[in-house]
Amino acid sequence: MPKPRTVDLRRRTGRAVAIVVLLLLLTTPGRGAAQATLSQELVVAGANTLLGGLTSGIMRWVRGESFLEGVWGGALGGGVHYAGKRISTAGFPGAGLAGTMVGAAGASMVRNVGMGHGMLEYVTLPLGPIVLNWRTTPDSAGVSARLHVGRAIFLGRLLLNDDLRFNGAESLSAGTPVFEARDRVIEGESGHEIGGVEMWGTITLSDRGLMPPLDYGRLLAHERVHVVQETLLNIAWADPIEDWLVSRLPYGDVVNRYVDFGGVYMALAGLMILVLPYEYRPWEDEAAYMESGW
Ligand SMILES: [Zn+2]
Numbered sequence: 001m002p003k004p005r006t007v008d009l010r011r012r013t014g015r016a017v018a019i020v021v022l023l024l025l026l027t028t029p030g031r032g033a034a035q036a037t038l039s040q041e042l043v044v045a046g047a048n049t050l051l052g053g054l055t056s057g058i059m060r061w062v063r064g065e066s067f068l069e070g071v072w073g074g075a076l077g078g079g080v081h082y083a084g085k086r087i088s089t090a091g092f093p094g095a096g097l098a099g100t101m102v103g104a105a106g107a108s109m110v111r112n113v114g115m116g117h118g119m120l121e122y123v124t125l126p127l128g129p130i131v132l133n134w135r136t137t138p139d140s141a142g143v144s145a146r147l148h149v150g151r152a153i154f155l156g157r158l159l160l161n162d163d164l165r166f167n168g169a170e171s172l173s174a175g176t177p178v179f180e181a182r183d184r185v186i187e188g189e190s191g192h193e194i195g196g197v198e199m200w201g202t203i204t205l206s207d208r209g210l211m212p213p214l215d216y217g218r219l220l221a222h223e224r225v226h227v228v229q230e231t232l233l234n235i236a237w238a239d240p241i242e243d244w245l246v247s248r249l250p251y252g253d254v255v256n257r258y259v260d261f262g263g264v265y266m267a268l269a270g271l272m273i274l275v276l277p278y279e280y281r282p283w284e285d286e287a288a289y290m291e292s293g294w
Pocket of ligand 1 (some may be wrong): 222226283287
């Protein structure tokens with residue numbers, strides 16, 4: 001029979017997931033607003049702040065601590081994460097890289113507060129299939145790296161695909177691998193042709209010659225917002241759960257030090273895509289809103 005503490009933890013985790021899904025649906029900007037306005041911007045920033053605060057608060061609550069103690073620090077992290085997305089849509093070279101770093105730092109703050117660490121004690125930064133973990137505590141500061149298995153396999157498959165061309169300049173600017181299809185248009189979930197797609201932190205674009213005239217700056221900005229969004233899903237949601245699960249296995253702590261499988265990320269992302277049809281996805285609303293810049 002499971003211990004009462006485990007039962008309570010499970011029950012709280014179950015409830016927490018339901019609350020977060022509900023909030024994702026509520027805190028969504030309207031799609032189709034072509035130009036950013038101050039009030040729209042405040043709604044988007046507020047939704048990010050709220051999501052950060054609730055994530056940390058719920059993490060504390062699941063751990064049997066005070067929900068409220070996690071909220072304020074998490075809200076601050078959510079605000080920094082929002083700023084990262086905004087930076088990633090800017091037009092300067094390297095905007096995506098800068099935005100991803102800021103967004104990941106915000107996501108790290110959300111996780112740190114939720115786990116009861118110092119707000120900036122651990123900063124997790126994704127660089128393609130490598131995940132850097134920077135420990136900032138003065139007496140034991142240092143940087144370690146983990147291989148993200150899911151991303152590495154996905155990236156390897158794209159690199160080996162002759163129909164795709166790796167775009168080095170855009171990759172540097174986006175801070176994540178960018179590929180372009182040759183003589184091919186990418187199909188979305190429902191089978192219709194789309195300009196690009198972001199998956200496992202990698203951006204793939206359709207062949208420009210086969211697409212109707214598209215604003216590529218805007219398309220890339222849209223996909224870069226998705227890259228930054230994924231940092232919150234990875235760092236603040238999926239990683240703490242996966243690390244906890246793996247740590248219960250034999251040699252789990254050793255595995256956790258070097259490897260990030262991305263299994264929980266895949267399960268969470270898959271579940272959200274399954275549950276929400278394209279028109280109702282708050283992360284698509286946000287990317288569609290942000291892609292046009294200010
Ligand atoms: Zn999108």
